[in-house]
Amino acid sequence: MAQAASFDISEDGPDRVLALRGDWTVAGVAGLDDKLRALAERIGPGAVVDVSRLGRMDVAGAWLVDRTVRGGSPCGNMDAPIALRGEHASALRLLHAARASTTPCELPPTPGSGLVDLLERAGRGVMLVWEETLGTLSFFGETLAVVGKVFLKPHRIRWVSVFNVMEYAGLNALPIIAMLAFFVGMVIAYLGARVLADFGASVFTVELVAFSMMREFGVVITAVLLAGRTDSAFTAQIGAMKMRQEIDAMRVMGLDPMEALVAPRVLAMLVMTPILAFAAVVAGLAGGLVACWATLDVSVSMYFQRIADGVPQQHFWVGMAKSPVFAIVLAVVGCRHGLAVGGDVASLGRRTTSSVVQSIFLVIMLDALFALWFLEMDL
Numbered sequence: 001m002a003q004a005a006s007f008d009i010s011e012d013g014p015d016r017v018l019a020l021r022g023d024w025t026v027a028g029v030a031g032l033d034d035k036l037r038a039l040a041e042r043i044g045p046g047a048v049v050d051v052s053r054l055g056r057m058d059v060a061g062a063w064l065v066d067r068t069v070r071g072g073s074p075c076g077n078m079d080a081p082i083a084l085r086g087e088h089a090s091a092l093r094l095l096h097a098a099r100a101s102t103t104p105c106e107l108p109p110t111p112g113s114g115l116v117d118l119l120e121r122a123g124r125g126v127m128l129v130w131e132e133t134l135g136t137l138s139f140f141g142e143t144l145a146v147v148g149k150v151f152l153k154p155h156r157i158r159w160v161s162v163f164n165v166m167e168y169a170g171l172n173a174l175p176i177i178a179m180l181a182f183f184v185g186m187v188i189a190y191l192g193a194r195v196l197a198d199f200g201a202s203v204f205t206v207e208l209v210a211f212s213m214m215r216e217f218g219v220v221i222t223a224v225l226l227a228g229r230t231d232s233a234f235t236a237q238i239g240a241m242k243m244r245q246e247i248d249a250m251r252v253m254g255l256d257p258m259e260a261l262v263a264p265r266v267l268a269m270l271v272m273t274p275i276l277a278f279a280a281v282v283a284g285l286a287g288g289l290v291a292c293w294a295t296l297d298v299s300v301s302m303y304f305q306r307i308a309d310g311v312p313q314q315h316f317w318v319g320m321a322k323s324p325v326f327a328i329v330l331a332v333v334g335c336r337h338g339l340a341v342g343g344d345v346a347s348l349g350r351r352t353t354s355s356v357v358q359s360i361f362l363v364i365m366l367d368a369l370f371a372l373w374f375l376e377m378d379l
Helices: 029-043 060-069 091-100 112-150 159-197 203-243 248-254 257-295 300-310 312-337 345-376
Strands: 006-012 014-025 047-058
Touching: 006 029, 014 060, 029 060, 047 060, 047 091, 112 248, 112 257, 112 312, 159 203, 159 257, 203 248, 203 257, 203 300, 203 312, 203 345, 248 257, 257 300, 257 312, 312 345
Parallel strands: 014 047
Antiparallel strands: 006 014
């Protein structure tokens, strides 16, 4: 027959002894919670537990006893010793199990000097940037090795996955990219016409729109939108697979996640990013045409004739040459953060946010480096 759980507290010299009686199981300890909490706050941590008259015990009862020994609150002293008096078959093991499963509370930060805190945060930021740089470069090298391997063995390319990614990551992004590029081209034309009119050079608005869209804005708009739309999708998809342990299951079955998940996305982005960049250029030129026709009364034939006569082809190819580089960057960053997702939803959210931010940062930085290099090469 089950015996009701009860306890006594006594002092034996310098020690405080918590004597347990009856069955300390989940069914019988619910009424002791408040009493034990009040007792622990009164006697403090470090009481000796007398188990000589203890009946049955489970983890629920052990947790209550351990909380009392630690001082009564969930944030009690995790270093308080577990000292027993008497013999019991499982009490010590259960108390250690309860202690191990207790999550220690985070201590409030120690107030310090503002300058020291600033330098510490700056140092942590530099180390984080360094670790992210090394991780991205390492994953980039691994990705190039895997893509090169599948190119040498084309029968290993998962064409179904490649075309699927081309559809949802590329083709489905075409309307939003074209619409945004159209309005950007229109804004450039309106601003150019207003500024150039002060110098009596409004007619050069056509060349301004063509230079801007072909050389910079077309490919950059495409890359930024893909970073927000497609890159986040890559991270979320692979991260969800990681959380559901599908990545581990693939490795158990002998499948390489880099070959099955990363390589198709890289190949699809390499194909679709130049196509989307070209569509953005065309849409931007169309937006500039509408603005020039409305404000400068430039006809369609005159608009395209001035582009053909005044804008060298090299500007178009300079812009298009960036698109494969941006495609690789977007695919590598999105897949890397997806494979780095932990086992919780918070990790998925953090990695998705980091993926988008890092992709946009790298796109802008690489575009600036490309601009400087092409200018030095007189292109």
